Amino acid sequence: PWGYDGDNGPDQWHKNYPIAKGRHQSPIEINNKEVHYDRSLLPWFASYDPCAAKTILNNGKTCRVVFDDSFDRSVLRGGPLPGVYRLRQLHFHWGSSDDHGSEHVVNGVRYAGELHLLHWNPKYSNYLDAVRRTDGIAVLAIFLQVGKTPKPEMKRILEEINAIKTKGKEVPFPNFDPSILFPKSHDYWTYHGSFTTPPCEECITWIVLREPIIVSSDQMAKLRSLSKNAENEPDLPLVDNWRPTQPRYFRMVSASFL
Ligand SMILES: NS(=O)(=O)c1ccc(NC(=O)NCCCCO)cc1
Numbered sequence: 350p351w352g353y354d355g356d357n358g359p360d361q362w363h364k365n366y367p368i369a370k371g372r373h374q375s376p377i378e379i380n381n382k383e384v385h386y387d388r389s390l391l392p393w394f395a396s397y398d399p400c401a402a403k404t405i406l407n408n409g410k411t412c413r414v415v416f417d418d419s420f421d422r423s424v425l426r427g428g429p430l431p432g433v434y435r436l437r438q439l440h441f442h443w444g445s446s447d448d449h450g451s452e453h454v455v456n457g458v459r460y461a462g463e464l465h466l467l468h469w470n471p472k473y474s475n476y477l478d479a480v481r482r483t484d485g486i487a488v489l490a491i492f493l494q495v496g497k498t499p500k501p502e503m504k505r506i507l508e509e510i511n512a513i514k515t516k517g518k519e520v521p522f523p524n525f526d527p528s529i530l531f532p533k534s535h536d537y538w539t540y541h542g543s544f545t546t547p548p549c550e551e552c553i554t555w556i557v558l559r560e561p562i563i564v565s566s567d568q569m570a571k572l573r574s575l576s577k578n579a580e581n582e583p584d585l586p587l588v589d590n591w592r593p594t595q596p597r598y599f600r601m602v603s604a605s606f607l
């Protein structure tokens with residue numbers, strides 16, 4: 350199966366997922382020189398129900414929090430989106446050290462990690478149908494920057510890490526509103542792209558926040574303490590689960606700010 354190692358890593362994915370060599374792949378480099386300020390872009394809003402949070406799990410590829418998306422309970426709207434999109438899950442990408450780990454890169458800056466909040470368009474009958482549509486999915490991406498004054502709200506997620514150390518572990522994660530993780534500024538870049546892992550479908554409206562959230566080096570170390578193997582297998586650290594940036598081709602990256 351696909352992974353992030355030499356033999357099954359990003360350069361090999363196209364063998365089983367040809368769209369990985371498509372024209373609308375993610376992540377990408379976001380460079381000020383090539384970004385277009387779009388004053389018609391609206392602010393985005395998240396209205397999340399804390400009771401929609403269900404579980405937190407380790408799937409061997411990332412740490413994921415799953416939400417009830419059986420109705421419009423926790424939604425993202427506004428920004429570049431034509432309507433409301435339902436929150437389905439959030440997960441992280443991180444490096445093996447603090448100097449890299451994000452998927453998007455901003456003016457050459459790599460962050461220690463990246464948080465993705467994945468939402469789908471309820472105009473489609475279910476998530477798997479939305480994945481096949483260019484306007485099916487919206488991902489809100491937030492950079493994790495290592496600093497001295499970490500965001501206390503990250504603690505709740507990192508406290509659960511010990512319970513999901515190995516692949517396949519899943520525990521209840523009730524009463525959590527992920528909007529407490531948001532930075533002050535809602536400034537964002539937006540462009541059309543894809544899943545950053547197989548199946549690499551080009552179904553995502555990306556909303557990448559300009560302002561990172563601050564985490565501590567210890568908090569990043571906590572994420573790196575996860576294992577990609579199952580409980581009874583040799584220990585393999587779950588680190589460097591990020592895809593390198595992909596060609597932008599003829600895509601416009603719009604900015605909501607000057
Ligand atoms: N990192 S990312 O772009 O936010 C991302 C989110 C979900 C997924 N995968 C996913 O939802 N898979 C289940 C449905 C796949 C349909 O074939 C992959 C990458």
Ligand SMILES: [Zn+2]
Binds near residue numbers: 440441442465545
């Ligand atoms: Zn992701």
